[in-house]
Amino acid sequence: MNLFEITHLTKVYRDRTVLSIDKLYLERERIYAVLGPNGAGKSTLLRILNLLVEPDSGDIKFVDGQLLKQGHKSYDMARRMCMVFQRPLMFSTSVYNNVAYGLRLRKLPHREIERRVSEAIDFVGMQDFINYPATKLSGGEMQRVALARALVLRPEVLLLDEPTANLDPHSVQVIEEIVRKHHQQFGTSVIMVTHNLFQAKRMADEVILLVGGEVVEKSNAEDFFNNPSNERSKAFLDGTMVY
Amino acid sequence: MDAIQFLIQQQSEIIEIVLLSLLVSGSATIISALIGIPLGAWIGLNNFVGKGLLLRIVYTLMALPPVLAGLVVYLILSRSGPLGELEWLFTPSAMVIAQCLLVTPIITGLSAAAIASKEGIIYDHARSLGATRMQAVWTVISESRTGIIAGIMTGFGRAFAEVGAVMLVGGNIRHYTRVLTTAIILETRQGNFEMGVALGVILLILSFIVSSIVLLNAKDFNLGEV
């Protein structure tokens, strides 16, 4: 069973097609890096997968069911994935309450919430901040809390939208470590949008290159970086390497 | 000095006036919040045709002159008006209604602004973490609470300090509809300036106490459950 089977997906903003994917299949228990220039439609793709944005057409199959079919959305399935945004928003309450948010929505027993929240906070190494007001944390710490807030829900897929942009190198390393550890321990599938080619190299099993809303290349990470078959991939790699 | 002696002599009447002021403006603020917060949330969360116009109307009504609000309520509640049957003119209820007219736009407008400023990003986070539409809306409202509370306090301040509307529809009836502001007018008209100032100081102290209580509780709420 595939993780996602995306077919005939389009999204139009004000007469401009910003996403047009005829067919894209993603496998389970992989780490995907989604690359592409600004405005390529990377965030839009992730948001559509999380049902935060409605596409103009297209169906999406998710593992064992239909996430999106002819405009009909399955929010139950969307609950099996979780997104972490580039600029994480902390609810203005404690770290604990932030992480407990999703579990409380799911009306889990108090005890279990307590247990899972402290587990998740330990997992991201934020145990010393458990009662700290989340909005007062540094950017790197916030992103760790945002990860804990997502991981506590035990998602099958983690959707990461440039999770380490704007972070210092140490924080980047910490975040990457958390994601990798979770992936290894629980087999979580990861789809990660990134601008950082080195990060993609470090993390990804597979790379998807999106340009102008279209999938230009989807291939094994090693192949992509070492001998890109596609001219546009080459140009992208060369062009970006200059930075 | 005279004023202080007078305050002490008139203690029970002043307490009565203070309580009525708090009751009228407090009720008006609560009712306005019950209307204004959901309405503001609705405006802040949705995009629809005429939203800009609606917002402009709300902002205009935020500057509604109290006397005009009073006059409108007067004409409606007058025995010869459409709701004359209720016999509510010159009662505390009429004062509450008139103040609601002043406070509701303020709470609506400021709530809408507070919510709209954070709407998209909070809503997406909540949905992504598994919130239903209603739960996400509630999260947005609860995350905008600083702005909403500021709106409520601004509204209460306006109600508590206004005189034009309550004078007109309440009538400043002793032991019945006399509140701090109308008492100040009466004292001033009678030449008791010191007394007017003394009552004004009481009004300010009460405003300070009320906002302190609200803000302290808001801080607790800050770390409460989602």
Place this chain on the structure above:
Amino acid sequence: MMRINKLPLVLMLIVALMVGLVPATMAAEKVESTMTLATTTSTQDSGLLDYLIPIFEKEYKTTVKVIAVGSGQAMEMGKKGDADVLLVHSRAAEDAFMAGKFGSVRKDVMYNQFLIVGPKSDPAKIKGMTDVKAAFKKIATAKKKFVSRGDNSGTHTKELSIWTALKVTPAGRWYVESGQGMGDTLMMANEMNAYTLTDEATYLSWQKKTGLKEMVRGDKLLLNPYGVIAVNPAKYPKIHNKAAMAFVEFMTGSKGQALIGEFGKEKYGKALFTPSAK
């Protein structure tokens, strides 16, 4: 023991109840438990109502809601049926009110005086005059400062009627319209060393604060008659007409008239209002 002790207690209770009931049953006729009186600010601000109303309330076992507003607003309240009884001083408007069948009864109650007051220096030299028109003429000719209420109040109407009788249209830097109540206008006149027309009651109660001096009094034109009007129940059946009629009776009856004649003697050494019911 118990039975002996209880008997006097019960007796006392019965007596107490009867004593309590007597005044209630003796009280004049039964009226509505509440009533709205619309009146001008002068009656409230002078303290007259605080003095009269509790006596009336006690006698008739009713509660009076006093709404003190401008004359014009008080009459408007009567026309809309929002007041049960009016105590106002605006004769022409009162007559029009009656002619329009808005009131069922109108009676004279009392009058007070208007005075011209002004600064001690008396720049227009009018002190002691008794002819108000002549005094106004002198002020206007000399272009000495005069503060007018300018608010369509009873006092303002009276002032305008005098200018009209003189065929003078007051205008210019010397003529200031305050747009405020009597007390504020007196304060303003004092600050500006100006003359103004005032009712005696307000003048007396503000005298200490202003330092203005009495200049002209005694002209018949300066009488300020108050009338009491019961709003017509035929127009608004919900009106508390019994209480309103009781108030008219009280104010114009011997007791009310005597009370009015006494009011102010203690504080100012003279009565502020002269009873005038026929």
